[in-house]
Amino acid sequence: MMGKPNLVTVHALNPMSLVAVRGESVGIVGRNGSGKSTLMKLINGQVTPDTGAVYASSTPIMLGVNAALVPELPGDHNVVLGCLAMGLTYDEIAERYESIVELSGLEKAIHLPMRSYSSGMSSRLRFAIAASIDPEILLIDEALNTGDAQFADRSRRRMDELRENAGCVFLVSHSLETILDMCSRVVWMDKGDLLMDGDPREVVTAYKDFTRHLSKGNNISAEKIREEAMLALTVTRIRERSTGRRSVRVQ
Numbered sequence: 001m002m003g004k005p006n007l008v009t010v011h012a013l014n015p016m017s018l019v020a021v022r023g024e025s026v027g028i029v030g031r032n033g034s035g036k037s038t039l040m041k042l043i044n045g046q047v048t049p050d051t052g053a054v055y056a057s058s059t060p061i062m063l064g065v066n067a068a069l070v071p072e073l074p075g076d077h078n079v080v081l082g083c084l085a086m087g088l089t090y091d092e093i094a095e096r097y098e099s100i101v102e103l104s105g106l107e108k109a110i111h112l113p114m115r116s117y118s119s120g121m122s123s124r125l126r127f128a129i130a131a132s133i134d135p136e137i138l139l140i141d142e143a144l145n146t147g148d149a150q151f152a153d154r155s156r157r158r159m160d161e162l163r164e165n166a167g168c169v170f171l172v173s174h175s176l177e178t179i180l181d182m183c184s185r186v187v188w189m190d191k192g193d194l195l196m197d198g199d200p201r202e203v204v205t206a207y208k209d210f211t212r213h214l215s216k217g218n219n220i221s222a223e224k225i226r227e228e229a230m231l232a233l234t235v236t237r238i239r240e241r242s243t244g245r246r247s248v249r250v251q
């Protein structure tokens with residue numbers, strides 16, 4: 001039978017307001033499908049919101065996923081392509097080429113076509129390319145979990161440098177240890193709602209409590225934690241920098 005395809009509208013994010021200021025490192029936690037990646041894509045302009053807007057003092061750069069690379073070309077050609085796509089000049093690429101290849105850890109494989117790489121190898125190359133610029137607003141979506149232990153160590157060092165140089169960092173990770181280690185503020189999302197926004201330990205503890213109850217099947221207790229978190233949200237006052245950190249779900 002012919003007919004219209006079944007289209008389903010998914011509201012990945014409910015209305016919310018979030019203000020981050022220079023010097024903050026904002027961690028984003030939440031269950032699978034809670035809207036973390038969608039929020040990051042909104043911030044860097046990969047998707048546009050149905051309503052509302054995103055304001056930024058400079059273009060936010062998503063680390064590791066946005067380089068448009070060509071599988072048929074060797075890694076070294078893709079380094080040039082990826083860097084050009086990020087707006088670097090040929091001189092700047094030449095300056096950074098060696099350190100990109102070193103960070104990727106691909107050694108001689110850098111001359112092989114990317115289609116011959118394992119998924120870990122191509123993620124490493126994407127990360128190394130993306131990490132070669134120092135953005136003012138940096139978005140990291142699980143990029144830390146890329147590659148093997150040796151690469152994780154190298155990428156962590158580069159990430160530390162990037163965080164030091166960036167004005168503001170957003171980090172999505174399921175590793176709560178990483179979040180606590182790196183973030184000065186944590187946002188907890190669930191089913192498209194922003195539930196909590198504040199001190200990393202406080203937010204991570206509430207989130208852990210919530211998931212513990214859920215994994216034990218205590219759905220009512222988990223729901224109570226969720227409701228309490230939402231009720232505790234306070235209104236954003238964007239003009240006052242000191243209170244601009246608080247976020248609120250728009251009614």
Ligand SMILES: Nc1ncnc2c1ncn2[C@@H]1O[C@H](COP(=O)(O)OP(=O)(O)OP(=O)(O)O)[C@@H](O)[C@H]1O
Pocket residue numbers: 010011012030031032033034035036037038039
């Ligand atoms: N391209 C898409 N088409 C349809 N639904 C989508 C699409 N991208 C995301 N969604 C839906 O939007 C919701 C939020 O997804 P999102 O990827 O932002 O979650 P997440 O918190 O990053 O999840 P995870 O922790 O699993 O990465 C989910 O219900 C998901 O199914």
